[in-house]
Amino acid sequence: MAGGGGDEELKLLGSWASPYVARVKLALHLKGVHYSYAEEDLADKSDLLLRSNPVHKAVPVLIHNGRPVCESQIIMQYLDEAFPGVGPRLLHADPYERAVARFWAAFVEDKLLAPWGMVLRAGTDEERAEWKRQTVAAVGTLEEGLRECSGGNGFFGGERAGYVDVLLGGIVPWVRATEKLSGDRFFDASEAPLLAAWMERFGELDAAKAVFQDVDALVEYSRALQARLAAAAAST
Ligand SMILES: N[C@@H](CCC(=O)N[C@@H](CS)C(=O)NCC(=O)O)C(=O)O
Incomplete structure:
Protein backbone atom coordinates (compact mmCIF):
# COMPACT_ATOMS: atom_id res chain seq x y z
CA MET A 1 0.00 0.00 0.00
CA ALA A 2 1.06 3.60 -0.46
CA GLY A 3 2.48 5.65 2.37
CA GLY A 4 5.39 5.88 4.76
CA GLY A 5 7.70 3.48 6.52
CA GLY A 6 9.27 2.61 3.15
CA ASP A 7 12.84 2.12 4.46
CA GLU A 8 11.71 -0.04 7.33
CA GLU A 9 11.04 -3.74 7.30
CA LEU A 10 7.72 -4.49 8.95
CA LYS A 11 6.24 -7.96 9.03
CA LEU A 12 2.95 -8.83 10.72
CA LEU A 13 2.36 -12.38 11.92
CA GLY A 14 -1.38 -12.96 12.09
CA SER A 15 -4.34 -15.22 11.86
CA TRP A 16 -7.09 -14.11 9.49
CA ALA A 17 -10.05 -14.45 11.86
CA SER A 18 -8.40 -12.74 14.84
CA PRO A 19 -9.97 -9.44 15.96
CA TYR A 20 -6.65 -8.55 17.63
CA VAL A 21 -4.79 -8.97 14.34
CA ALA A 22 -7.52 -6.96 12.57
CA ARG A 23 -6.83 -4.09 14.99
CA VAL A 24 -3.19 -3.96 14.04
CA LYS A 25 -3.98 -4.20 10.32
CA LEU A 26 -6.48 -1.34 10.72
CA ALA A 27 -3.85 0.77 12.49
CA LEU A 28 -1.27 0.08 9.76
CA HIS A 29 -3.76 0.92 7.00
CA LEU A 30 -5.05 4.08 8.70
CA LYS A 31 -1.49 5.31 9.15
CA GLY A 32 -0.50 4.22 5.66
CA VAL A 33 2.52 2.20 6.81
CA HIS A 34 3.89 -0.49 4.46
CA TYR A 35 4.03 -4.01 5.85
CA SER A 36 4.12 -7.60 4.77
CA TYR A 37 1.83 -10.22 6.25
CA ALA A 38 2.38 -13.86 7.15
CA GLU A 39 -0.62 -16.05 8.03
CA GLU A 40 0.03 -18.35 11.01
CA ASP A 41 -1.57 -21.73 11.52
CA LEU A 42 -2.37 -21.54 15.24
CA ALA A 43 -2.57 -25.35 15.38
CA ASP A 44 0.99 -25.58 14.05
CA LYS A 45 2.79 -22.35 14.95
CA SER A 46 5.86 -21.31 13.00
CA ASP A 47 9.30 -21.21 14.63
CA LEU A 48 9.31 -17.49 13.85
CA LEU A 49 6.13 -16.97 15.94
CA LEU A 50 7.38 -19.13 18.83
CA ARG A 51 10.71 -17.30 18.81
CA SER A 52 9.09 -13.88 18.47
CA ASN A 53 6.43 -14.32 21.18
CA PRO A 54 7.75 -17.08 23.47
CA VAL A 55 5.66 -15.82 26.42
CA HIS A 56 2.15 -15.90 24.92
CA LYS A 57 2.80 -17.74 21.63
CA ALA A 58 -0.03 -15.63 20.19
CA VAL A 59 -0.70 -13.34 17.26
CA PRO A 60 -0.46 -10.50 16.40
CA VAL A 61 3.28 -9.98 16.41
CA LEU A 62 4.78 -7.09 14.48
CA ILE A 63 8.43 -7.63 13.57
CA HIS A 64 10.15 -4.29 12.94
CA ASN A 65 13.62 -4.57 11.42
CA GLY A 66 13.98 -8.00 13.02
CA ARG A 67 12.69 -7.00 16.49
CA PRO A 68 9.31 -8.39 17.60
CA VAL A 69 6.59 -6.31 19.26
CA CYS A 70 3.77 -8.34 20.85
CA GLU A 71 0.20 -7.61 22.05
CA SER A 72 -2.19 -5.67 19.82
CA GLN A 73 -2.49 -2.56 22.01
CA ILE A 74 1.26 -2.35 22.54
CA ILE A 75 1.76 -2.66 18.78
CA MET A 76 -0.75 0.16 18.14
CA GLN A 77 1.08 2.42 20.60
CA TYR A 78 4.44 1.41 19.12
CA LEU A 79 3.28 2.42 15.63
CA ASP A 80 2.47 5.94 16.86
CA GLU A 81 5.86 6.19 18.56
CA ALA A 82 8.07 4.49 15.96
CA PHE A 83 6.46 6.29 12.98
CA PRO A 84 5.60 9.71 14.42
CA GLY A 85 5.63 11.48 11.09
CA VAL A 86 3.70 8.87 9.14
CA GLY A 87 -0.06 9.25 8.79
CA PRO A 88 -2.46 10.29 11.54
CA ARG A 89 -1.73 9.60 15.22
CA LEU A 90 -3.95 7.02 16.91
CA LEU A 91 -3.44 8.50 20.38
CA HIS A 92 -3.87 12.24 20.86
CA ALA A 93 -0.85 14.50 21.40
CA ASP A 94 -2.45 15.77 24.63
N1 LIG B 1 -4.00 -9.87 24.36
C1 LIG B 1 -3.60 -10.33 23.06
C2 LIG B 1 -4.58 -11.36 22.58
C3 LIG B 1 -4.11 -12.05 21.32
C4 LIG B 1 -4.83 -13.39 21.09
O1 LIG B 1 -5.65 -13.83 21.91
N2 LIG B 1 -4.50 -14.03 19.96
C5 LIG B 1 -5.05 -15.32 19.66
C6 LIG B 1 -5.73 -15.34 18.31
S1 LIG B 1 -7.22 -14.37 18.37
C7 LIG B 1 -3.89 -16.32 19.61
O2 LIG B 1 -2.93 -16.13 18.91
N3 LIG B 1 -4.01 -17.41 20.38
C8 LIG B 1 -2.99 -18.41 20.47
C9 LIG B 1 -3.52 -19.78 20.28
O3 LIG B 1 -4.68 -19.94 19.84
O4 LIG B 1 -2.78 -20.71 20.56
C10 LIG B 1 -3.51 -9.14 22.11
O5 LIG B 1 -4.18 -8.12 22.37
O6 LIG B 1 -2.76 -9.19 21.13
Whole structure:
Protein backbone atom coordinates (compact mmCIF):
# COMPACT_ATOMS: atom_id res chain seq x y z
CA MET A 1 0.00 0.00 0.00
CA ALA A 2 1.06 3.60 -0.46
CA GLY A 3 2.48 5.65 2.37
CA GLY A 4 5.39 5.88 4.76
CA GLY A 5 7.70 3.48 6.52
CA GLY A 6 9.27 2.61 3.15
CA ASP A 7 12.84 2.12 4.46
CA GLU A 8 11.71 -0.04 7.33
CA GLU A 9 11.04 -3.74 7.30
CA LEU A 10 7.72 -4.49 8.95
CA LYS A 11 6.24 -7.96 9.03
CA LEU A 12 2.95 -8.83 10.72
CA LEU A 13 2.36 -12.38 11.92
CA GLY A 14 -1.38 -12.96 12.09
CA SER A 15 -4.34 -15.22 11.86
CA TRP A 16 -7.09 -14.11 9.49
CA ALA A 17 -10.05 -14.45 11.86
CA SER A 18 -8.40 -12.74 14.84
CA PRO A 19 -9.97 -9.44 15.96
CA TYR A 20 -6.65 -8.55 17.63
CA VAL A 21 -4.79 -8.97 14.34
CA ALA A 22 -7.52 -6.96 12.57
CA ARG A 23 -6.83 -4.09 14.99
CA VAL A 24 -3.19 -3.96 14.04
CA LYS A 25 -3.98 -4.20 10.32
CA LEU A 26 -6.48 -1.34 10.72
CA ALA A 27 -3.85 0.77 12.49
CA LEU A 28 -1.27 0.08 9.76
CA HIS A 29 -3.76 0.92 7.00
CA LEU A 30 -5.05 4.08 8.70
CA LYS A 31 -1.49 5.31 9.15
CA GLY A 32 -0.50 4.22 5.66
CA VAL A 33 2.52 2.20 6.81
CA HIS A 34 3.89 -0.49 4.46
CA TYR A 35 4.03 -4.01 5.85
CA SER A 36 4.12 -7.60 4.77
CA TYR A 37 1.83 -10.22 6.25
CA ALA A 38 2.38 -13.86 7.15
CA GLU A 39 -0.62 -16.05 8.03
CA GLU A 40 0.03 -18.35 11.01
CA ASP A 41 -1.57 -21.73 11.52
CA LEU A 42 -2.37 -21.54 15.24
CA ALA A 43 -2.57 -25.35 15.38
CA ASP A 44 0.99 -25.58 14.05
CA LYS A 45 2.79 -22.35 14.95
CA SER A 46 5.86 -21.31 13.00
CA ASP A 47 9.30 -21.21 14.63
CA LEU A 48 9.31 -17.49 13.85
CA LEU A 49 6.13 -16.97 15.94
CA LEU A 50 7.38 -19.13 18.83
CA ARG A 51 10.71 -17.30 18.81
CA SER A 52 9.09 -13.88 18.47
CA ASN A 53 6.43 -14.32 21.18
CA PRO A 54 7.75 -17.08 23.47
CA VAL A 55 5.66 -15.82 26.42
CA HIS A 56 2.15 -15.90 24.92
CA LYS A 57 2.80 -17.74 21.63
CA ALA A 58 -0.03 -15.63 20.19
CA VAL A 59 -0.70 -13.34 17.26
CA PRO A 60 -0.46 -10.50 16.40
CA VAL A 61 3.28 -9.98 16.41
CA LEU A 62 4.78 -7.09 14.48
CA ILE A 63 8.43 -7.63 13.57
CA HIS A 64 10.15 -4.29 12.94
CA ASN A 65 13.62 -4.57 11.42
CA GLY A 66 13.98 -8.00 13.02
CA ARG A 67 12.69 -7.00 16.49
CA PRO A 68 9.31 -8.39 17.60
CA VAL A 69 6.59 -6.31 19.26
CA CYS A 70 3.77 -8.34 20.85
CA GLU A 71 0.20 -7.61 22.05
CA SER A 72 -2.19 -5.67 19.82
CA GLN A 73 -2.49 -2.56 22.01
CA ILE A 74 1.26 -2.35 22.54
CA ILE A 75 1.76 -2.66 18.78
CA MET A 76 -0.75 0.16 18.14
CA GLN A 77 1.08 2.42 20.60
CA TYR A 78 4.44 1.41 19.12
CA LEU A 79 3.28 2.42 15.63
CA ASP A 80 2.47 5.94 16.86
CA GLU A 81 5.86 6.19 18.56
CA ALA A 82 8.07 4.49 15.96
CA PHE A 83 6.46 6.29 12.98
CA PRO A 84 5.60 9.71 14.42
CA GLY A 85 5.63 11.48 11.09
CA VAL A 86 3.70 8.87 9.14
CA GLY A 87 -0.06 9.25 8.79
CA PRO A 88 -2.46 10.29 11.54
CA ARG A 89 -1.73 9.60 15.22
CA LEU A 90 -3.95 7.02 16.91
CA LEU A 91 -3.44 8.50 20.38
CA HIS A 92 -3.87 12.24 20.86
CA ALA A 93 -0.85 14.50 21.40
CA ASP A 94 -2.45 15.77 24.63
CA PRO A 95 -1.66 13.54 27.67
CA TYR A 96 -5.15 13.94 29.16
CA GLU A 97 -6.83 12.91 25.91
CA ARG A 98 -4.45 9.94 25.76
CA ALA A 99 -5.40 8.95 29.31
CA VAL A 100 -9.12 9.09 28.43
CA ALA A 101 -8.55 6.91 25.33
CA ARG A 102 -6.56 4.37 27.38
CA PHE A 103 -9.34 4.31 30.00
CA TRP A 104 -11.95 3.37 27.37
CA ALA A 105 -9.55 0.92 25.73
CA ALA A 106 -9.17 -0.89 29.07
CA PHE A 107 -12.95 -0.81 29.52
CA VAL A 108 -13.49 -2.39 26.08
CA GLU A 109 -10.99 -5.17 26.84
CA ASP A 110 -12.03 -5.96 30.42
CA LYS A 111 -15.73 -5.20 30.56
CA LEU A 112 -16.94 -5.79 27.01
CA LEU A 113 -14.70 -8.27 25.19
CA ALA A 114 -14.02 -10.48 28.21
CA PRO A 115 -17.71 -11.34 28.93
CA TRP A 116 -18.58 -11.39 25.22
CA GLY A 117 -15.86 -13.96 24.62
CA MET A 118 -17.41 -16.11 27.35
CA VAL A 119 -20.91 -16.11 25.76
CA LEU A 120 -19.83 -18.73 23.21
CA ARG A 121 -17.83 -20.73 25.75
CA ALA A 122 -20.46 -20.86 28.51
CA GLY A 123 -21.23 -24.35 29.78
CA THR A 124 -24.85 -23.76 30.79
CA ASP A 125 -27.75 -21.54 29.69
CA GLU A 126 -27.61 -19.71 33.03
CA GLU A 127 -23.92 -18.92 32.55
CA ARG A 128 -24.56 -17.79 28.98
CA ALA A 129 -27.38 -15.48 30.14
CA GLU A 130 -25.09 -13.93 32.76
CA TRP A 131 -22.24 -13.30 30.29
CA LYS A 132 -24.76 -11.76 27.87
CA ARG A 133 -26.15 -9.55 30.63
CA GLN A 134 -22.63 -8.29 31.42
CA THR A 135 -21.91 -7.68 27.71
CA VAL A 136 -25.13 -5.72 27.20
CA ALA A 137 -24.44 -3.65 30.34
CA ALA A 138 -20.94 -2.84 29.01
CA VAL A 139 -22.37 -1.79 25.63
CA GLY A 140 -24.71 0.60 27.47
CA THR A 141 -21.80 2.18 29.33
CA LEU A 142 -19.69 2.37 26.16
CA GLU A 143 -22.56 4.19 24.43
CA GLU A 144 -22.18 6.96 27.02
CA GLY A 145 -18.39 6.83 26.57
CA LEU A 146 -18.82 7.42 22.84
CA ARG A 147 -21.23 10.30 23.50
CA GLU A 148 -18.63 11.93 25.75
CA CYS A 149 -15.49 11.25 23.66
CA SER A 150 -16.93 12.04 20.23
CA GLY A 151 -18.36 15.45 21.12
CA GLY A 152 -21.04 14.75 18.51
CA ASN A 153 -18.44 14.06 15.80
CA GLY A 154 -19.04 10.35 15.37
CA PHE A 155 -15.78 8.71 16.42
CA PHE A 156 -14.23 8.09 19.84
CA GLY A 157 -11.31 10.06 18.37
CA GLY A 158 -13.64 12.98 17.48
CA GLU A 159 -13.79 13.81 13.77
CA ARG A 160 -11.58 10.90 12.78
CA ALA A 161 -10.94 7.37 13.95
CA GLY A 162 -8.40 7.13 16.78
CA TYR A 163 -7.10 4.56 19.24
CA VAL A 164 -10.42 3.39 20.74
CA ASP A 165 -12.07 3.33 17.31
CA VAL A 166 -9.38 1.04 15.93
CA LEU A 167 -9.43 -1.17 19.02
CA LEU A 168 -13.19 -1.61 18.80
CA GLY A 169 -13.16 -1.60 14.99
CA GLY A 170 -11.30 -4.91 15.04
CA ILE A 171 -14.39 -6.64 16.43
CA VAL A 172 -16.98 -5.16 14.04
CA PRO A 173 -16.98 -8.15 11.64
CA TRP A 174 -17.40 -10.41 14.70
CA VAL A 175 -20.34 -8.29 15.94
CA ARG A 176 -21.95 -8.90 12.54
CA ALA A 177 -21.05 -12.61 12.55
CA THR A 178 -22.57 -12.97 16.04
CA GLU A 179 -25.87 -11.58 14.73
CA LYS A 180 -25.91 -14.36 12.14
CA LEU A 181 -24.74 -17.04 14.55
CA SER A 182 -26.99 -16.41 17.54
CA GLY A 183 -29.26 -13.50 16.65
CA ASP A 184 -27.60 -11.38 19.37
CA ARG A 185 -27.35 -7.76 18.19
CA PHE A 186 -24.91 -6.25 20.63
CA PHE A 187 -24.72 -2.85 18.88
CA ASP A 188 -28.42 -2.52 18.20
CA ALA A 189 -29.78 0.85 17.06
CA SER A 190 -32.66 0.70 19.56
CA GLU A 191 -30.36 0.04 22.55
CA ALA A 192 -27.16 1.79 21.50
CA PRO A 193 -27.94 4.19 18.62
CA LEU A 194 -24.59 5.99 18.71
CA LEU A 195 -22.59 2.74 18.63
CA ALA A 196 -24.81 1.33 15.87
CA ALA A 197 -24.19 4.46 13.77
CA TRP A 198 -20.49 4.35 14.72
CA MET A 199 -20.26 0.77 13.45
CA GLU A 200 -21.66 1.79 10.05
CA ARG A 201 -19.40 4.85 9.89
CA PHE A 202 -16.30 2.86 10.81
CA GLY A 203 -17.15 0.22 8.20
CA GLU A 204 -17.14 2.91 5.50
CA LEU A 205 -13.47 3.81 6.12
CA ASP A 206 -11.05 2.66 3.39
CA ALA A 207 -8.96 0.94 6.07
CA ALA A 208 -11.98 -1.06 7.24
CA LYS A 209 -12.89 -2.02 3.67
CA ALA A 210 -9.34 -3.25 3.12
CA VAL A 211 -9.09 -5.18 6.39
CA PHE A 212 -12.50 -6.47 7.49
CA GLN A 213 -12.98 -10.21 7.21
CA ASP A 214 -15.87 -11.68 5.24
CA VAL A 215 -18.71 -12.15 7.75
CA ASP A 216 -19.92 -15.46 6.28
CA ALA A 217 -16.38 -16.86 6.48
CA LEU A 218 -16.28 -15.90 10.17
CA VAL A 219 -19.65 -17.60 10.72
CA GLU A 220 -18.33 -20.78 9.11
CA TYR A 221 -15.08 -20.56 11.11
CA SER A 222 -16.99 -20.14 14.37
CA ARG A 223 -19.34 -23.07 13.65
CA ALA A 224 -16.38 -25.33 12.87
CA LEU A 225 -14.62 -24.22 16.07
CA GLN A 226 -17.73 -24.84 18.19
CA ALA A 227 -18.12 -28.30 16.62
CA ARG A 228 -14.47 -29.12 17.46
CA LEU A 229 -14.92 -27.89 21.05
CA ALA A 230 -18.14 -29.93 21.46
CA ALA A 231 -16.44 -33.07 20.08
CA ALA A 232 -13.47 -32.57 22.41
CA ALA A 233 -15.80 -32.08 25.42
CA ALA A 234 -17.80 -35.22 24.49
CA SER A 235 -14.66 -37.36 24.30
CA THR A 236 -13.42 -36.46 27.82
N1 LIG B 1 -4.00 -9.87 24.36
C1 LIG B 1 -3.60 -10.33 23.06
C2 LIG B 1 -4.58 -11.36 22.58
C3 LIG B 1 -4.11 -12.05 21.32
C4 LIG B 1 -4.83 -13.39 21.09
O1 LIG B 1 -5.65 -13.83 21.91
N2 LIG B 1 -4.50 -14.03 19.96
C5 LIG B 1 -5.05 -15.32 19.66
C6 LIG B 1 -5.73 -15.34 18.31
S1 LIG B 1 -7.22 -14.37 18.37
C7 LIG B 1 -3.89 -16.32 19.61
O2 LIG B 1 -2.93 -16.13 18.91
N3 LIG B 1 -4.01 -17.41 20.38
C8 LIG B 1 -2.99 -18.41 20.47
C9 LIG B 1 -3.52 -19.78 20.28
O3 LIG B 1 -4.68 -19.94 19.84
O4 LIG B 1 -2.78 -20.71 20.56
C10 LIG B 1 -3.51 -9.14 22.11
O5 LIG B 1 -4.18 -8.12 22.37
O6 LIG B 1 -2.76 -9.19 21.13
